[in-house]
Amino acid sequence: MHGSPHIVGDVMTHTVVAIGREALFKDIVEVMEQWKVSAVPVLEGDGRVIGVVSEADLLPKEEFRDSDPDRCTQRRRLSDLAKAGAVTAEELMSSPAVTVHSGATLAQAARIMAQRGVKRLPVVNGLGVLDGIVSRADLLKVFLRADEELAEEIRREVVACLFPAPVEPIRVDVRDGVVTLTGRVRDTSLVPVAARLVRSVEGVVDVECHLFGASAPSEPQ
Structure with a gap:
């Protein structure tokens, strides 16, 4: 079925905003606001994706700003509490990143998003270097x-x-x-x-x- 855009590479966004592991909390928020995105990949120097920082990773800082969680909450939400005190992308990011290859089918990408509960996936090549990003909205373009x-x-x-x-x-x-x-x-x-x-x-x-x-x-x- 050669007429169908079967693979992620056909619908992904090639221009992607990304950050380094040393990016600071406030800078990350500003990047997301400027580019109107809800998550950004974190890259090593050679462009390899090592993690992703999403809005969900940033929100604990606001959630726990003036709270004193009990011991049960501390045990249950240890990761969120750690992120509440995080300052850099390396401390905030979800790692390893959930990624997809450009040759993956749209169905495979949709399945990964559903199973992992994410709204977008960094697209990487065989070396793990960032090629682009694909979102839920990109996958729905085929219905146009x-x-x-x-x-x-x-x-x-x-x-x-x-x-x-x-x-x-x-x-x-x-x-x-x-x-x-x-x-x-x-x-x-x-x-x-x-x-x-x-x-x-x-x-x-x-x-x-x-x-x-x-x-x-x-x-x-």
Whole structure:
């Protein structure tokens, strides 16, 4: 399916603001405000990602500013309390960083974000050097693809390959990302395969499959 932007490299942001391990708390806040981001990667001198500082890493300083947590809270939130007293990026960052490679599929990136509870991922090369960043919003860009663009890809990459000689021409309609397949085919065992392949096309919201065998389904009595 060559028409789909399958990989992270197709949608990631290449220009990324980053900080060094010695960056100070206030400077980090100013960088986030200036660039309107909620997290920044922390880099070694050669550009290798060693961690990420997010808003969640910064908030404990405000949360525990005037509080005196009890012993139970101290044990339960030891990491947050340490960050409340942190001054530099090295003390604040979550490490090792949760990253992704530019060749990863969008589905893989989305799965990592969901499992690790993060909103964006630094994109790194094989040496761990920063290439870009991908956010939840970047992954959703595929749903902006035009309906006719989706229909053309499905006709070319799914219908033409699975059903080269249908009983009757197969109609592919797409409206607001929802795909409807209509027609008759010789091998109905391929219908579930077609539905699965169409659903895997980047930008498809849902699939309605009305593909039947050579004989139309009988009307209920």
